[in-house]
Amino acid sequence: MAALITFDDLVSRPGFEGVDREQAERLIEDASALVADIARPVELDPATLPPAIVPVLVSMVRRGLHNPHERTSEQLGDYGWQAGGQAAAGIYATRREVRIIRRAVGRLGVGVATLSCDLPL
Numbered sequence: 001m002a003a004l005i006t007f008d009d010l011v012s013r014p015g016f017e018g019v020d021r022e023q024a025e026r027l028i029e030d031a032s033a034l035v036a037d038i039a040r041p042v043e044l045d046p047a048t049l050p051p052a053i054v055p056v057l058v059s060m061v062r063r064g065l066h067n068p069h070e071r072t073s074e075q076l077g078d079y080g081w082q083a084g085g086q087a088a089a090g091i092y093a094t095r096r097e098v099r100i101i102r103r104a105v106g107r108l109g110v111g112v113a114t115l116s117c118d119l120p121l
Contacts, residue, residue: 031060050104064091
């Protein structure tokens with residue numbers, strides 16, 4: 001699976017100054033694979049990628065870079081943190097992002113089943 005966005009596409013957005021290129025490229029590849037799986041059976045190509053999918057990929061990579069442990073809260077006094085829960089998505093797409101991806105590729109959840117022969121009564 002080829003990456004759907006480039007490292008340069010990523011760092012052109014705010015908040016990615018000074019990120020490790022190798023780590024970011026791995027996360028871009030991982031996020032691209034997850035987005036391609038959500039969009040299946042539509043094949044995604046970086047040259048014809050729907051524009052609405054780009055911010056989803058950027059958000060997924062941002063979460064992977066800035067919150068790799070999927071922490072949902074942290075306190076400073078008597079240090080403590082909490083991980084997991086429904087609010088933490090890590091690099092995985094949130095429900096809203098899944099809807100955006102499916103809408104962008106025209107896959108809204110309705111399917112068609114073609115029957116090859118009549119069913120017996």
